Structure formats: C-alpha cells, structure tokens
Amino acid sequence: MTLSEEDYIKAIYHLGKGENRMVSTNALSESMETKPSSVTDMVRKLSEKGVAHYKKYKGVCLTENGQKIALALIRKHRLWEVFLVDSLNFSWDEVHEVAEQLEHIKSEKLIDELDKLLGYPQVDPHGDPIPSKKGEFKKAIKKLLNEVPVGSRGICVGVKDSSGPFLKFLDKNKIALGDAITVLDKEEFDGSLHIKIKDRKMQISDQIATNLYLKITE
C-alpha cells in the first residue's frame, strides 16, 4: 500500500463512521482536500486492488481486507499519539499531525514493542479506543458528564456552554480538554459529582456536569 492509498482507506473508514457505510465521492474529496475527479481515479484503483467496493455514481466502502488495513492504521496512529503524550511531553492537541506521519511506518515489531512500552493502552489521548492487533475495540461515545454511570472513565472532550464565564471557571479549576476523568460518586440529593481528574480529586456541581462532554468507551 502506498502512502496515498493508505490515506484514502483511512478516510473511507472514518467517513463510513466505522460502520462501513457507502461514502460519496464528494465527501471523500472534501476530507482529502482533493478534487472529486482524483477521488474517482483512486477509488477505482482501490477497488481493483481488492480493498474497496466501488459502484459508479453510488460511492465506495471498504472490503474486509480494506477494513483490516484501516484498523491497523488507526491502531498505529493512536499508539503513536499515546507515545507522544506519555513519553515525549506533547500535549493532546499537538499530536495529530505527527501521528499522521508516523502511522505510515512499516514494521510489525515496532508497533508490538511500542504497545508493550506504553503498557498496552486502551485509549488514545483524545479518549478514542485503540484497536487490538486483531482489530477489535470498543466504540467510543460522547456523553454529558451528568449522564454517565458512576465508575465511568473517560476524557474530557468538549463543552456545551462555551460562554466566557464557564470557560473561565474551567480554567480556574484546572479542568481542560484532554484531561482524564473518572466518576467516583454521585450525590443523589443535588446531582453533584465526585470525580478524579488527572489524579486529583474534586467535586463538581450538576450544573457543571451538564455542560461537560466526556468521551467514554463502552
């Protein structure tokens, strides 16, 4: 697989939302930042290579084989992201571009050993699951913090209320995107939560919890 082919395979996978839905030429061209005509050429080639199903005017999806390739790439991408954050002091929002390059490195041993070095992580710094060597993984879902059951662990990935005061509150309380959060307990009385955030324990009100998105794998 060439570099460009791998990029297309990944894009088809992601646009198909992991569920291998048909992806349109235009959607692909937009996501790849190429012209639709280039996409037509490429998906035809991928089809000939047996990694994609392509029907003229209908769209593309991946074959079994194509999905395997996509999952292997995603596995590599996310393992490298963990490495960059855990070992090389990158922050969660700096890793993507570099991981995009590293995911194309070809060496099975490299990835196996990296996985071992990192302690077989289950999720990347954005809270997205890392497929196993066989391509298995649990899907990630995004929920408001007040909706997840006690015991859930996840990554803070967004806010519903993006007003100045709320953002200031988060900043003051050292709650940031990318932080790992575990829900320890919930007060039934007022809905406030006891959470562990980045190894620090704190309590947050229901009002805060209803405005923070958590990405959990389940």
Next chain:
Amino acid sequence: MTLSEEDYIKAIYHLGKGENRMVSTNALSESMETKPSSVTDMVRKLSEKGVAHYKKYKGVCLTENGQKIALALIRKHRLWEVFLVDSLNFSWDEVHEVAEQLEHIKSEKLIDELDKLLGYPQVDPHGDPIPSKKGEFKKAIKKLLNEVPVGSRGICVGVKDSSGPFLKFLDKNKIALGDAITVLDKEEFDGSLHIKIKDRKMQISDQIATNLYLKITE
C-alpha cells in the same frame, strides 16, 4: 524536501565520506539502486534548489545548506536507532531499515524530546556519532582494541580473524558485535586488557585484543 530528495542528499553525504568530496553519477546510481540517467535528473534538481553543486561530467557535492540537511537526517536516523535498541528491544542489526523510514518524519519537537528521553546519547548502536542539533559531532574511527588508549569507550564492530575457533571463543565469552566496550586498564607485562563489556567486567589477552575492532569517537 521530498522523501526522494532527502535520500539522495544522504547518499551524497555518505559517499563523500563526510568530507564533501565530489561524488560520481555512477556511484550514486549504484548506492541508490537507480539508473545513472535518473541520478543526472535528480542532482540537477538538487542543484537548482541550492542544496548541491553539480558540474556536468564531473560529479556532485553538497552545499553548506545541503550538508545541514544531511546532518539533520543523520541525527534523526541515529537517534531513532538508539530509541529502537534502548526502548523497544531491537537488536543492533535490526534497526537500520526502520530508522530509514523514521528519519523522514518532520517534527522538530519530536526529535528534541526524543533526544531528551534517551538522555542525549552521543553514539548510535553501531558506535557512530550522533550530530548535535547544530550539526557538530566527533568523527568515528575504527581501531584494533589493542591500539586504543586506556579509558577509551566504543562499540565492537568487527573481527580481524574470522576463523571458526575465534568466533567460537567470542560466543562462549559473550562478546558480540554491537557490544559497548570500555578499556579500563592495560597490563604492561603481557598486553592483556581489563575491559568493561555491557556492564560486565572481564580480562582479555593481547591476542584477542589484536583481533577485535572497536569503533570509537575521537
């Protein structure tokens, strides 16, 4: 710089023995495993880009700028090699192919942090020096173990006597290519050496020392 251009620059550097000597089209074509005509095209392009000096029928060498690029690539290559051996359990003879891919990854922070993680190593697993960020490094030389001064540190990179008995001796005494060796002391009486090899101390006779090559940076 494209991937292919970078490969040519590195090859020109290496064939010029680090001393920026003129490199012939044929030598390059052999080392790159391409045809001479392809080399002509490429060196012309490198010349236009200001990274190489090219004179028809005479050969190429690197400009100042080209040398900087070459050294940056070599720095990356060798740092990755150290990482593969130190952190990912690769052996010294497995690293080259993978490092060849990794050296093309573009991220200054990545390399700075990798350097830090590895403890700012001076040499790679083959005993070759790692250029500093500014491109400075001490040249590596290969000497017989009995010829180096007490206190020298280096990597075992070869044997002079490659007969069965000698190789068997090395194997039995757990001396292998790639091992780090420090010369601790020398007995003037019989020329035997006290050495540290891979954190283990041992004594070897002059006869052994005259048949082992050490790569030291000096």
Next chain:
DNA sequence: AATTAAATTTAGACAAAACTAAAAATATGT
C-alpha cells in the same frame, strides 16, 4: 595519438497521483 571502453548525459516515454474542463448521471423543486 588513435581507438576502444566506460561513464555520463540527452531525449523521449511511463506510472502515480494530482489537476481542469466538459460530459453524463442523479437529485431536487415546483
């Protein structure tokens, strides 16, 4: 020094992956 051999360059072509412009197919709105 002339002739042959080797190295190098030129000219023209090809494959990959992109592009533009025009044609064809599908979707949409009234």
Next chain:
DNA sequence: ACATATTTTTAGTTTTGTCTAAATTTAATT
C-alpha cells in the same frame, strides 16, 4: 414530470521520479 441544480465521471494535462535507448564526453589501452 420537467427543468434546473448538483454530483460524479471522462478525457486530456501536469509533475515527480523513474526508465530505456541513443548520443556524447571522458578515461584507458596499446
């Protein structure tokens, strides 16, 4: 259902890095 708009494909180019075959320059041999 028809006309229009949108999406997708075709056809023909471009660029990068390679190739082959032929021409040219440099080197070597006698």
